[in-house]
Amino acid sequence: MTSIVTLTMNPAIDMATRTDHVVPTDKMRCESPRFDPGGGGINVARTVTVLGGAAMAVFPSGGPSGVLLEQLVRDAGVPTHPVAVAEPTRESLSVTDIGSGQQFRFVFPGPRLTAPEKHRCLAAVDRTVRGGRYLVASGSLPPGLPVDFYQELADLVGGLGVRLVLDASGSALRHIRTGVHVLKPSVRELAECVGHPLPGRAEQAAAARQLVTSGVSEIVVLSLGAEGALAVTRDMQEWFDAIHVPVRSGIGAGDAMVAGLTVGLDRGLALADAVRLGIAAASAALVTPGTRPGRPERIAELYRSISPNAEPSGIWP
Template identity: 55%
Template sequence: MGERVADEMRPPTVVTLTMNPALDITSEADVVRPTDKIRCAGARYDPGGGGINVARIALVLGASVSAIFPAGGASGDLVCRLVRDAGVPFRRIDITEPTRESFTVNERSSGKQYRFVLPGPRLSIADQARLLDAVRHAATGAAFVVASGSLPPGVPPDFYQRVSDLCGKVDVPLVLDTSGGGLTHVRSGVFLLKASVRELRECVGRELATEADQLAAASELVDRGVAHAVVVSLGSQGALLATAQHRQRFSAVPVRTVSGVGAGDAMVAAMVVGLSRDWSLTESVRFGIAAGAAMLLTPGTAACARDDVERFLGIVPRAEDVNVIRA
């Protein structure tokens, strides 16, 4: 099996790269206990991985998209079928090892969610080169490239810096959402970096106990040239935005959560769609918060509904400017 390219009539607005896609399996049980067999009721299968989720939701929000990812084995075949069924054009890079599976169990008695994530297949140097070539080809004429998700075994931690350098050469802004070594080894060239507080803490190597600490750390990444803008997602507390010109605080939209899986990816998707419409960063982050809230209403990693996103956008509070005192 070779590389497969979905036909498109025009260049996509948003190109996504998922280095470690997954077959997301979601089920539920009355109680989750150690040692006992857990009898689960039914199963939902969704294509997963950061970039794939971003592409699915950006498509729902009206953007033209193209998803690039490696896939192998029966699980990879099913991921591709599910992506195709979602209407997302994609390019599959065939690999030898099977695509990973991720398993989520919702405990009905408590409302808690248990998530089990496997490390993923090992990608060869040749696999990595073909993925970069696919990004280079797809990015021509695109408005944004989004690299989202973890790096699988065999991929060096500076891989996303190589993606950033590639995007710089073809003059396409890069939006990055990752963690671990894939994040800490990024040095420059990212247009928009989205990070949780934990991921931001990994970047700067210190505790970030207060909002002021978090904004100062985000501003530090901007000052170092890692990213033009940094968005810090705070879950139910909203988000923070730092650029060289200003820092802002955004409040969240309170919703009753069905599943928290994919909310961050929905946020990234909506921010990129907003930017592709020439919205300001501030308005794009508000759109991202609305999409993240809408995603909380969906089971598994099912894509949120566009009507919900638009409805929540109407009630996302306006951003507040925040001053940062530097040490």
Template identity: 50%
Template structure:
């Protein structure tokens, strides 16, 4: 059932898990309108899904990385081929149903971007169990496991808690970036969680209009023992880092965005690479912001260059300390 792909590396420092990968298809058209045929320009194909994007960017930044993901059908075969082409060692779990596609159209006349995300395959209980088994094997000596992206149909909301338990058993630190039931299903064992502001708001079930509101919400996750740290991505407003002892607000780097697809994944990659270099979390978040900014400047989900990330890293301003004593 498992396809090791291009010689999957058993000694990777960072192992990513993508439970709902996708073939990312990007094209452009002058105008997007109903009913009419939309004549598109050249088409770009990238392997997508949270963990796969993280692995590709981490690889560019020099990390030792491997990607674990289920894949099926011709789409899954192409995703696997593209991951291998990106020089990312992979552990592919063969599944019966076909891997999904995600379709992005850039409207050149307005600069708007239209994103169509198709529903993923249904994973059987046996396929899910094989994913956990392959993760355990791939991450046997890893320092970090990154679980990123949505859960496909048929997968229990508690699945990421099972991933957290595997990480605890292996002594690996879990960095989790997910939403909805996948986020709500985790009760303990994460090292860093990176929700967007929308995801954090949905998790706590209330508006988070101010920095103080956001800090309190993040602190709730830490105090419940769900995670040791929370990094909230705020889009053009930057990011917020909360631990049991610190609350820092980071500004974004203003740039002209080409595509927003994968920017959050690039942030996770930068944070993880920084941590793998034994940097403090605050410095790692700065690298994450640089990687996310660089990703905004690439077409589709094309990875940025290491030189661009390092150049932007020098531009990330010193974060502002916030008062942690809000409750």
């Protein structure tokens, strides 16, 4: 049985390469590119699979790029449920400047989805989540979808008894009113949602609690990047330190955190330990190229380093 279904409404083929220096005007000779299946939910499903979980990736797919995306997801060992759409799946590009170590990311808007295509995606979710426990919806919305799409999704899965884990931003996040089990914003996304800057821990904690007390989400896990994370519920608030590792690529680390967190909750870990598993998965992803998930043994090692009393072998079935 698939316990975790992921939905990626704006997937992409992530192309990554490196060049000696990124400069204007001149041609920049690049290394051979690496191609990864991309988009928030797809990245989550890949890490869930690395952790030994049963995931199903639902996503719209169009054109020759969509065919390639489907193959890349299958090659990653993730069962797929693509939904055919008319316009081609987008492609994204990241270029690392070898000299400075800086990474430049170029992200395109994606295909415009029609109302019938949106309804087919929701119908696919309705079919795949039945009998499951969690739906992870992650990433941006493509052109053509209403800003309250994620609220419509929350209403759908709530009626099926499935818990929604949401990683969204911008207007899509601001239009969520209720029905989320776990919300995982960054500080920037949370600030945009509440409408004012969050310069310190007190302001960040208050904003996260505001989303809990207003009924938007039962749990808010705030990603603080190199400063760790914050988990807030009605009954608790806890800060978590980051794990400092050399960064090879930051793409997909936030999705790896969502995956580790969801796997932890699905396997009955306490919220604090599930957050630590998310931090370990994100940290392991930072040292891999492109959007490749971290290795399971590395995730277990990092988890042990921040959860000395936990047995990492219990994470995997």
